[in-house]
Amino acid sequence: MRPAWxxxxxxxxxxxxxxxxxxxxxxxxxxxxxxxxxxxxMDEAIHDLYSLGGRPDLAMMHSRFSAGCR
Numbered sequence: 157m158r159p160a161w162x163x164x165x166x167x168x169x170x171x172x173x174x175x176x177x178x179x180x181x182x183x184x185x186x187x188x189x190x191x192x193x194x195x196x197x198m199d200e201a202i203h204d205l206y207s208l209g210g211r212p213d214l215a216m217m218h219s220r221f222s223a224g225c226r
Contacts, residue, residue, distance in 0.1 A: 159204035169220060171197075176223060194221045 157164055163172040171179060171194070183190035198221035205212040 158200075159208055161201040161204065171221065171223070191222075197221060 157167075157170075161170045162168065163170045163175055165174065166172055179190060179194070183193070198217055201221070202212050202214070202217055
């Protein structure tokens with residue numbers, strides 16, 4: 157759910173553990189494409205959170221979005 161970047165199914169911070177599994181399955185064999193997609197999503201999420209008046213923790217955002225690549 158944008159612009160808060162929460163999962164539509166469980167309301168956890170996206171990508172939640174289920175979303176990470178779905179992404180890995182969907183991008184199977186294309187790890188570079190997955191990394192680029194998640195980096196793009198992270199950039200959009202940071203922009204969205206700033207536009208909501210927040211100050212996202214950039215290290216936490218990196219950890220949150222790079223977890224799907226592991």
